[in-house]
Amino acid sequence: MASSSKAPSSRRSVFDAVHIRSEFSAAGISAHFIPLIWKYVLQNPRCSDLDGVPSLPAAAYALLRQKFRPTTSTLTAAADSKDRTTTKLLICLQNGESVEAVVMRYDTRLGKYDGKPRPGGVRSTLCVSSQVGCKMGCRFCATGTMGFKSNLSSGEIVEQLVHASRYSQIRNVVFMGMGEPMNNYNALVEAIGVFTGSPFQLSPKRITVSTVGIIHGINKFNGDLPKVNLAVSLHAPDQDIRCQIMPAARAFPLGKLMNALQSYQNESKQTIFIEYIMLDGVNDQEEHAHQLGKLLETFKAVVNLIPFNPIGSSSNFKTSSDQNVKNFQKVLKGIYRIRTTIRQQMGQDIAGACGQLVVSLPDERSAGGATLLSDIEDLRI
Incomplete structure (x- = not known):
């Protein structure tokens, strides 16, 4: 049994950038062929081998056959929300575990930017996972009930974009799915490097990484990922409440x-996105809004207020009332002049809303994802 479980991992994803570059270098093959291979896989979703990639050196074909696979993960299920704005993808990894990715579609013509209507059309944001499960154990998040199972390789992170690209043209990527991205830091950096290069060509400004506040990761973030957006799951304005609802705090x-x-903002000059889940009677009172305003008044920040999504009968939390959410926003905007948005919920009917992400096979209905108020470009200031 042990030998069969190890066999698939002997061949890596062709999207594991560090490994394919290392193998090509050792074989004396130019790395400029690698984006051509990635483009071929994107354009040929059903390819089972890489023999069809055009114009590679003969040595490259032999190496690819021996050590790499077009993809190591498999899209096993896809569910659309009733309004067709959200598609939830269940992806099986080669180790037998599964993760979720969520495609969220936004029609820019329906909203305004800087108070003015703007031309545009449908564009899509992909929420990706960085781990199977999560170590952080946030009490309001379903993923925490899974515990931590494994880190994703950079190739497995990139493959979520590969699978999603067959459903929609992805413009933005948010690391707000399963796992704490900063706890899988090297794979995170490597995957984003692939996202921003050929053939994906995503702008760093359209990529957002969310963290519960891993300080050593934040300290390295701007140096390794300049122009990439940083979002912080703050969720409370003081340490005591944070520890109650987020044990890792x-x-x-x-x-x-x-x-x-x-320090990060002084160095990067970037807006910081603050995520704040609204829990009835826990962190949603006017006094909490004032505490948060004072905490952030020296920052260039956008606060995103997130209605709590039920995660099962075992949860002790309740959703804040609409009035409490509006009052909270009014304090932050009116008194502290902090840009504050209320997250639009998408994909609740397919358990694809924020904090609901959990994979409990074989019941695929329990899987979920994350959402944004609007795509990240609309929140930049």
Whole structure:
């Protein structure tokens, strides 16, 4: 049994950039062929081998046959929300585990930017996972109930974009799916490097990485991923509440986290996106809004207020009332002049809304994803 479980991993994803570059270099093959291989896989979704890639050196074909596969993951299920704005993808990895990716479509003609209507059309954001499960254990998030199972390779992260590209032209990517991206840092950096190169050509400004506040990752973030957006799952304006709802916050004291964010912003000059889940009677009172406003008043930040999505009968949390959410927003905007949005929920009917992501096979209906108020370009200031 042990030998059969190891056999598939002997051949890596062709999208594992560091490994394919290393193998090509060792074989004396130019790395400029690699984007051509990736483009071929994108354009030939059913290819089972790489013999059809045009114009490679003979040595490249032999190496690819021996050590790489077009993709190592398989799209096993896809579900569309009733309004067709959200598609949830269940992706099986070669180790037998599964993750979710969620495609969210936005029609820019239906909204306004800077108070003015603008031309445009449908564009899509992809929410990707970076781990199977999560170590952070946030009490309001279904993924935390899975515990941590494994890190994704950079190729497995990229393959989520490959699978999603067959459903929609992806313009933005958010790392807001399963897992804590900063706990899989090297794979995160490598995958984003592939996203921003040929053939994907995503702008770093259209990629967002969300973290619960891993300080050592934030300290490296701008140096490794300049122009990529940073989102922080703050969820409470003081350390005590954070620790109650986010046990991992004990390792990242709020004062040290805010110092790290200030250093990051001083260096990067980038807006920081603050995610704040609204929990009835826990963190949604007017006093909490004032505390948050004072905490952020020296920052260039956008606060995204997130209605809590039920994650099962075991949850002790309730969704804040619409009035509490509006009052909270009014304090932040009116008194502290902090840009504050309320997240539009998408994909709830397919368990594809924020915090609902959990894979419990074989019941694929339990899987989910993450959402944004609008695509990231609309939140940049």
